[in-house]
Amino acid sequence: MWHDNETEIDLLGFGPLVDSVTYLARADALLPITVGVFGDWGSGKSSLMRMAHRRLAEDPTCICVSFSPWQYEDYDDVKTALMGAVMAALQERRPSAEKIGETAGRQAAQLLAKLKRRIDGFRLVGAAARGIAASYAYQHDPVLATQLASGSVFGIVQHLAQQEKSIPADADLADATKGKHGGADPGILKKDVDPPPETITQGIAEFRQDFAALLTHLEVKVLVVFIDDLDRCLPPNIVNTLEALRLFLAVPKTAFVIGADERIIKHAIATRYPEVPGQALDIGRDYLEKLIQVPIRIPPLTAAETESFLNLLGCELHLSADVHPQLVATVMENQRSNALDVVMNYGIAQTHLGAVCAKLEAHMALIGRIAPTLCNGLHGNPRQIKRFLNTLQLRVTLAKARGTELDVSVLAKLMILEYFHETHFRELFLWQAVGRGIAMQLEALELAGGTGEAGSPASPNDAQQDWVGNATIADWLRLEPPLRSVDLGPYFHFARDRVFTPTAPTRRLSQPLQELLGKLQSESDAERAGGMLQAGAMTADDLRPVYDTLLGRFQRDPRTLEGKLASAIVELAAKKRELLPALAQALRGTPPGAIRTDLPAMIRVKLGPREPLPAELQDVFQGWVDQTVASKLSQAAALALQQPRSS
Structure with a gap:
């Protein structure tokens, strides 16, 4: 199996995107700059940022900082946590006094200490706004409490310095200034005593000035801050992080790279800044466009890229650790030449390796068959595609541990039906359960080649037309290997969670489709009505x-x-008649005793009381008539089956 974490190994062809990020971060004329790395969940944003981070970190004139606001969300002010992380990185990477000169080293040490105290002040002001610090201060430090109440950043910083409650300059910092100062320079603190208490705006302005001066003293070419997982945060913290960049840190010699789902960021901004009544404004879009100078959007994988990606995962699994990097290098060269659609397959591996082991050959043959379907069904999302393969491997491993050998090709074909056509997957489960593992109905469907042609040796009946009338299901039927004579029982045994938990498709719905689903399931009549209008347009x-x-x-x-x-x-x-076979299939699979007795009449009315009942539903209604569990449903179905009167 394969881990689900970000990686610095490029298996997705991110080279051009990484080049774009690193070029923008190094472009002096563009600084300060904010770059947005946008993509859906699982598209590879974190991996792309790690690759760019590694490349930039190789340049000694660049200082790179990685920050995840999500990790600080529950116990710290995200704004000040970000500023603190930047200061910590600058302190760790500062040059010695011998390299930049004693005076510059001393000034850098003083500025670092001063900026840290000011960050403490901002943190306390933020805590006071939440009523946390003020409660403590009134009990333990009345002077600090007064400064908190006034919101004076200067007063808080001055008081912390006098009480030695700020983050002190450490021993290394003292060494950088040749041991002459145990903490911040007393001269700077002396200068800070005289001015009147500053406002928050003044505090921000002075922070920016000191921060810019510090970068100058440290002789940094560029400070690059990578901010990941922003879209995991609650809306207020998303906006707070963006504001920290705009208000405090965006000074010359800085670049910020933000990885997030663009839709979630826009939503967070819209919750902070409601739209103006009567104005057709998209606040989230406009705010984000102003903040992000260059958006870099990660496109979904194509079918060829999906095949290459999955083949490389197979190489990682079946080849030795020293050979796999060589193949990755070959892939990167193929990507740069841009001459091949599929940059890793059996032929390329054979050319490079000379001989391909049987397991890898079988893996690549399977991937060649299923990659286009996975790409389309999972919208080219690398994480979801990898999870499909991990689930496949896990089931094979679990079966082997229990003494059962599963054919990977058969399992993969069944899992495609399970992932993308769950209603049909459940129907196939019922067929094989009745046939003790053999789904006899598949014979007619597969022999018809997924076309349902009447001249086939065995033709599907009316109840099975949904299988051959759906183009993607017909493609699945033609996918190798055929299953009509395969004992499917063991395969369904290891998919019990999906057979009996019909909620999995929700996790694969896009954000707009999930919102539509919510409307259609809402208890509000108005919400459902809006959802029906939206669905009707699709x-x-x-x-x-x-x-x-x-x-x-x-x-x-x-x-x-x-x-x-x-x-x-x-x-x-009724609005989309192509959905009738799926409705009929679901009704056949629902216990009659659980169905409301008014459902047959409702179906009759909504489909047109004077129109003949569609053949798919006639079969369902007749089944309700014949069953003996729910007598009232039987009577209602019999009444609904009566031919409509002519007008």
Whole structure:
């Protein structure tokens, strides 16, 4: 299996994007600059930033700082935590006095100490605003309490210096100034005593001046701050971090690289700055465009890139640790030449290695078949694609530990159905359960080549037309290997969590689709009505992931929302007739005793009371008539099956 953490090894072809980040950070004429590395969750933002960090850190004139505001969210002010992290990195990387001169070294030491005290002051002001520091100060330090109440950064800094409660200059800092100062320069503190208490605005301005002066004294060409995981924070902390960059740290010789999901950042900004009534403004977009000078957006993987990525993962698994880096280097060269779509496959590996082991050959053959489907179904998302492969490997490993050998090709084909067509996956589970592992219905479907042509040796019946009428399911049926004679029982045994937990598709929905799903499941009639209008404007294929999720919830509890969910799924199928087979399949798989007796009549009304009932639903209604568990449902279905009267 493969770890799910960021990496400095480029398996995704990020070279040009890393080049862009490092070029912008080194471009003196553009500084200060803020670069946005934007992409969906799992697109590789953190890995790209690590690659750029490593490359820039090799330059001794660059100081790189990595900061994750999410790690400080619960116990510190994010703004001051960011500033503190920057100061710590500058102190660690400062040159010795011998390199920059005694005077410059002494001034750098003084500025570092002064900036640290000022950060302490900002931290206390922020804590006071939350009522934390003030409560402590009134009990233990009345003078500090007075300064907190006034919001005077100068007063707080001065008091901390006098009481020696600031972050002191450490022994190394004293060494940098040849041991003449145990802490900050008394001359600077003396100068700070006379001015009147400053406002917050003045404190910010002086912080920026001192910070810029410090970078000059340290002879830094550029300070690059990488900010990751910003989109994991709560909206207030997202905005606070952005404000820290804009107000405090954006001075000459600085570059900031922010990795985040652009949509979440825009949402956070919009919550802080509500739109002006009557004005068609997109506050989140406008604010972000002003803050981010250069956005770099990570595109989803193409089918060829997906195949190369998964083949490289296979090389990592099946080759020795010394050979894999050589293949990665070959891939990077192929990417630079831009002559190949697939930069790693069996032929390329064979050319480089001479001979490819059987396991890697089988892996690459499988990837060649499933990569396009994975790319389309998972929207080219590297993390989700890797997790598919990890789940595949985990099931094979667990089965082997229990003495069961699973054919990886069979398992991969079943998992594609499981991931992208869960309703059909459940139906296949029921087929093989009845057939003691053999799904007899697959014979007609596979022999028809996924086309359902009447001239085939065995043709699908009406109830199976949804399998051949859906183009992606027809492609799945044609995917190797055929499954009609395979005992599928062991494979479903290791997918029990997905068979009995029909909520997994929600995790793969995009943000807009999840929002639509929320509206359609809302208890608010107005919210559901808005969701229905939005769904009505979509194509059936675009709506299908949401619809399958709704069907899954319906099957778990057909009476959800007092029958309003059932009404929604029927109405959607009435508007998008391509969804009728999926509706019929879900109704067949729902216990009759759990279904409301008014559902047959509702279906009749929403599909048109004077129109013939579609063939898929006629089969469902007849099943309700024939069952003996729910007599009232049987009567209602029989009544609904009656032919409509002519107008």
